[in-house]
Amino acid sequence: MPVESLRVASRLERAWREEDPNAEHGLKLAIQDYPFANDGLILWDAIREWVSDYVNRYYPHTSTIEDDKELQAWWTEVEP
Numbered sequence: 001m002p003v004e005s006l007r008v009a010s011r012l013e014r015a016w017r018e019e020d021p022n023a024e025h026g027l028k029l030a031i032q033d034y035p036f037a038n039d040g041l042i043l044w045d046a047i048r049e050w051v052s053d054y055v056n057r058y059y060p061h062t063s064t065i066e067d068d069k070e071l072q073a074w075w076t077e078v079e080p
Helices: 002-016 035-058 062-067 069-078
Strands: 017-019 027-029
Touching: 027 035, 062 069
Parallel strands: none
Antiparallel strands: 017 027
C-alpha cells in the first residue's frame, strides 16, 4: 500500500505544476491567482534546496547514484 501511495503522489505532484527555470521558484503554477499556492512556493523552494544539499552530500556524482543498487531498486519499485 505505501508503494502505491508514493506512485499516486508522484503522478499528482507532476500534474499540478510545471517546471519553469525563468519563474522565481522554478515552477509555473497551473492556477496563477491562488494565494495558498503562491505561499507554498516559498516552502517548496526551501524543501527543494534542503533535499538537493542533502542528496549532493551523499551522492556527489551521478555515477554514485547509478552505482547504488539499493537506491536503484527502490526507485524501480516506486516509479510510476
